[in-house]
Amino acid sequence: MSHTTAVATPEIAPVAIPVRQLAPWALFSALLAVVTLYFVGSEQGATTLLSGTGVHEWVHDGRHLLGFPCH
Amino acid sequence: MNPRSFLIHGLIAGLLGGLVAFVVALGVGEPAINDAIAEEESSAAAAHAAEHAEEGTSTEGHSHGDEEGGISRGQQAGPGLATATVLFGVVLGGVAGIGAAFAAGRFGRLSPVATTGLVVGLGFLSAVLVPWLKYPPNPPAVGSGDTIGERTALYFGFLAISVLAVIGALIIARRVLEDRSAWTASVTGGAFYLGLVGLATVLMAPIDEVPDSFPANTLVDFRVGSLLTQSALWLTIGVVLTGLVHRAWTARAAEAVRLEKAQAL
Numbered sequence: 483m484s485h486t487t488a489v490a491t492p493e494i495a496p497v498a499i500p501v502r503q504l505a506p507w508a509l510f511s512a513l514l515a516v517v518t519l520y521f522v523g524s525e526q527g528a529t530t531l532l533s534g535t536g537v538h539e540w541v542h543d544g545r546h547l548l549g550f551p552c553h
Numbered sequence: 554m555n556p557r558s559f560l561i562h563g564l565i566a567g568l569l570g571g572l573v574a575f576v577v578a579l580g581v582g583e584p585a586i587n588d589a590i591a592e593e594e595s596s597a598a599a600a601h602a603a604e605h606a607e608e609g610t611s612t613e614g615h616s617h618g619d620e621e622g623g624i625s626r627g628q629q630a631g632p633g634l635a636t637a638t639v640l641f642g643v644v645l646g647g648v649a650g651i652g653a654a655f656a657a658g659r660f661g662r663l664s665p666v667a668t669t670g671l672v673v674g675l676g677f678l679s680a681v682l683v684p685w686l687k688y689p690p691n692p693p694a695v696g697s698g699d700t701i702g703e704r705t706a707l708y709f710g711f712l713a714i715s716v717l718a719v720i721g722a723l724i725i726a727r728r729v730l731e732d733r734s735a736w737t738a739s740v741t742g743g744a745f746y747l748g749l750v751g752l753a754t755v756l757m758a759p760i761d762e763v764p765d766s767f768p769a770n771t772l773v774d775f776r777v778g779s780l781l782t783q784s785a786l787w788l789t790i791g792v793v794l795t796g797l798v799h800r801a802w803t804a805r806a807a808e809a810v811r812l813e814k815a816q817a818l
């Protein structure tokens with residue numbers, strides 16, 4: 483087994499993480515993303531879950547500058 | 554390098570991205586928003602006066618100048634803006650981290666660092682740049698309240714099509730890569746994305762609500778400010794996330810070398 487191992491960062495083949503192992507993490511972050519996207523991007527605009535306009539007004543400038551339609 | 558470490562790296566990158574985006578938004582976005590609100594107030598005052606002169610009726614509309622729900626302009630531009638960018642940044646970073654975990658090891662011999670860069674780059678293209686071109690964001694005082702439902706549906710619909718099309722393009726490119734060159738795979742994936750998004754661009758209704766009287770400079774400043782804010786967010790996520798993945802990847806490679814040496818003895 484004569485191998486030249488004097489390289490600083492050797493080439494090792496990247497291994498894919500199995501989808502079954504990734505799925506719960508993906509589901510969790512997708513759920514979190516949808517909720518956040520909704521509250522930052524749309525709550526109390528086109529649709530409303532909470533009464534009043536507090537959420538809309540608080541994230542208002544961020545909603546505009548992150549590219550969402552505001553009002 | 555497991556899903557958990559990718560997610561944590563993504564969340565860290567997203568937190569930093571959100572903070573950088575806040576600073577950029579404060580510097581290049583807020584001035585245009587303030588100009589737009591000043592414009593809205595002066596034209597609203599003029600319209601109000603004209604209405605009173607005609608009939609004596611008054612209309613209640615959405616205005617930004619005065620405090621609404623006890624939230625002032627200073628709060629909107631400071632802590633409110635920070636809440637939005639940081640919250641959005643952290644979650645986006647987490648999604649980017651998981652996306653990078655999916656891509657790692659799935660594109661030929663590309664290293665996890667390269668595939669992470671690919672995911673963030675294509676994410677920016679499909680979730681920011683292309684939607685910005687089709688439905689550019691508007692400052693306050695532009696757009697009628699009656700069409701907010703329709704505009705929201707169009708924007709999120711187009712965003713979803715663009716992001717799903719890029720994921721589809723990556724899956725197709727991976728298939729092609731199995732027995733063709735990386736060039737063929739990239740061009741096939743690119744053609745799929747451009748074809749689908751091009752079709753959506755042509756078929757989906759335009760939004761054209763900027764009043765003719767609205768100052769063009771304020772509109773351009775706002776749209777560029779919005780693009781810069783989002784670019785700052787994605788660029789920071791890309792730099793930090795690839796950096797963290799690089800660190801984990803070289804540590805793992807060094808570990809592999811140690812094991813190989815131990816076996817050779």
Ligand SMILES: [Zn+2]
Pocket residue numbers: 542546552553692693694
């Ligand atoms: Zn607004």
